[in-house]
Amino acid sequence: MPERTSYDAVIVGGGHNGLVAAAYLARAGRSVLVLERLDHTGGAAVSTRAFAGVDARLSRYSYLVSLLPPKIVRDLGLRFAVRKRTVSSYTPAVRAGRPTGLLVGGGEARTRESFAELTGSEREFAAWQGFYGTTRRLAERVFPTLTEPLPTRAALRAAVDDDATWHALFERPLGELVEETFTDDLVRGVVLTDALIGTFAAAHDPSLRQNRCFLYHVIGGGTGDWDVPLGGMGALTDALAEAARGAGAEIVTDCAVTGLATDGRAAEVTCARGTIGARRVLVNASPRELAHLLGEDPPPPAEGAQLKVNMLLTRLPRLRDSRVDPREAFxxxxxxxxxxxQLERSYQQAASGELPAAPPSEIYCHSLTDPSILGADLVRRGYQTLTLFGLHAPARLFTADNDATRERLLAATLAELDTHLAEPLADCLARDADGRPCIEAKSPLDLDAELGLPGGNIFHRELAFPYADPEDGQGGGAPARWGVATGHPNVLLCGAGAVRGGGVSGIPGHNAAMAVLEEG
Structure with missing residues (x-):
């Protein structure tokens, strides 16, 4: 049978958002073709055997799930689940020359006690409870709007129905609220970290990019919880690919798209299969890549700012704070x-072109919550994974010598971790089949080269508040209503670069599909 040469929708990129869009459109009876340049689907949401000869499937680039609406899982009949973490966070510290730390989780009484031991009073815990009670109410009101037509700013403010919270999170630099609410430097830092994931900003940045990042990190699921994907992140994208194929979508891998032409009514996509016609093209790639395909000027550069590190350990390291079990802490x-x-000093050092002297990072252990990502023998022997996400590592620091800078930053990051351990982390690293330590690091430039993330930006471009902005160039019609419009009526963004994009959510894919179906 000859290959089909025209489709209702061609989707450029088989990452999780493209697969979501494909599944919805195919289920609605549209003819759908997904074209993926890599030899597998999933994009950044994949599980990988990263170390030679080792039976461990790590979520290589994206780790936890918060923003994926249960609605998408239900609508598409996905065989996918997440599991809650027993502990929210642990932050080691040294007070009065003694190792200590802040443990959040394990029940309210346990958390209250940890705050009291760290700060010497009940005040910070009460402030914490009040602060996250407020963000939870915000999440309950904002999260449902993410899979609805894009509200106006006034409509979203009315939905939030709390002028003080709106003013603090949507109009003022987040640092002002953090400093007004908390007094302890460590507690303030733990709160601020949610504003800096993949985002290079100071607490008082007037652009409010830190506020936008913080918002998306505290509204997921209407709770702000970050959960572990059972089977690894690849379990989600495998389920999405199965759902899309089961609904009738065609998925072609090893097929890079090299060009896109449109007159606003019909489009032609050029790829290894030749030229394919489409009524609509949904782009699950960055706005930079879209401009390249169209032969247009690219948008302003978007800079990522993170170091990603994956590790496999023979055991979890012991902590200097011996009162805490490493199985809880990690x-x-x-x-x-x-x-x-510390976060402010690291930001200032990186902004001046230097690597942070004490690189900030956050780590978690997937296999403690979900050992299914490890082979049975590794589980029996007590092996564990560690995933590290380094902050304030902007792409500009790596441009002169990516490899050397990555290794310097990795060494400094692990050395900073070692200050809180009772044994060097290197002593706990497993070895692969060739005898090499099981550790890999990715800089922003690596993420650009491997995944097409512009400047390593995990959000494809600056995050936007989840409401309509008259200056965002969204144009008119259904795509603008759903926040997925481009400068061409029949070309839509369905990836992280859409309004309400970023993270493993499927929301841009859902919204692009809804825009197509709304237009008929």
Whole structure:
């Protein structure tokens, strides 16, 4: 049978958002073709055997799930589940010359006690409870809007129905709220970290990019919880690919798209299969890549700012704070060098072109919550994974010599972690089949080269508040209503670069599909 040469929708990129869009459109009876340049689907949401001869499937680039709406899982009948972490976070510290730390989780009484031991009073815990009670109410009101047509700013403000919270999170630099609410430097830093994931900003940045990042990190699921994907992140994208194929979508891998032409009514996509016609093209790639395909000028550069590190250990390291079991400390988010003052110093050093002297990072252990990602023998022998996400590592620091800078930053990051351990982390690293330590690091430039993330930006471009902005160039019609419009009526963004994009959510894929179906 000859290959089909025209489709209702061609989707450029088989990452999780493209697969979500494909599944929805195919289930609605549309003819759908997904073209993926790599030899597998999943994009950044994959599980990989990263170390030679080792039976461990790590979520290589994206780790936890918060923003994926249960609605998408239900609508598409996905065989996918997440599991709650028993501990939210642990942050080691030294007070009065003694190793200590802040444990959040294990029940309210346990958390209250940890706050009291760290700060010497009940005040910070009460402030913490009040602060996250407020963000939870915000999440309950904002999260449902993410899979609805894009609200106006006034409509979203009315939905939030709390002028003080709106003013603090949507109009003022986040640092003002953090400093008004908390007094302890460590507690302030733990709060601020959610504003800096993949985002290079100071607490008082007037652009409010830190506020936008913080918002998306505290509204997921209407709770702000970050959960572990059972079977690894690849379990989600495998389920999505199965759902899309089961609904009738065609998925072609090893097929890079090299060009896109449109007159606003019909489009032609050029790839290894030749030229394919489409009524609509949904682009699950960055706005930079879209401009390249169209032969247009690219948007302003978007810079990523993170170091990603994957590790396999023969055992979890012992902590200097011997009162805490490493299985608790690493089950949640383990914060390193993320005090409020430390974060500001690291930002200023990186902004001046230097590597942070004490690189901030956060770590968690997937296999403590979900050992299924490890082979049975590794589980029996007590092996564990560690995933580290380094902050304030902007792409600009790596441009002169990516390899050397990555290795310097990795060494400094692990050395900073070692200050809180009772044994060097290197002593706990497993070895692969060739005898090499099981550790890999990815800089922003690596993420650009491997995944097409512009400047390593995990959000494809600057995050936007989840409401309509008259200056965002969204144009008119259904794509603008759903936040997925481009400068061409029949070309839509369905990836992280859409309004309400970023993270493992499927929301841009859902919204692009809804825009197509709304237009008929």
């Amino acid at each position: 089950a949640g988010t383990f914060h390193v060098a993320e005090g409020y003052g």
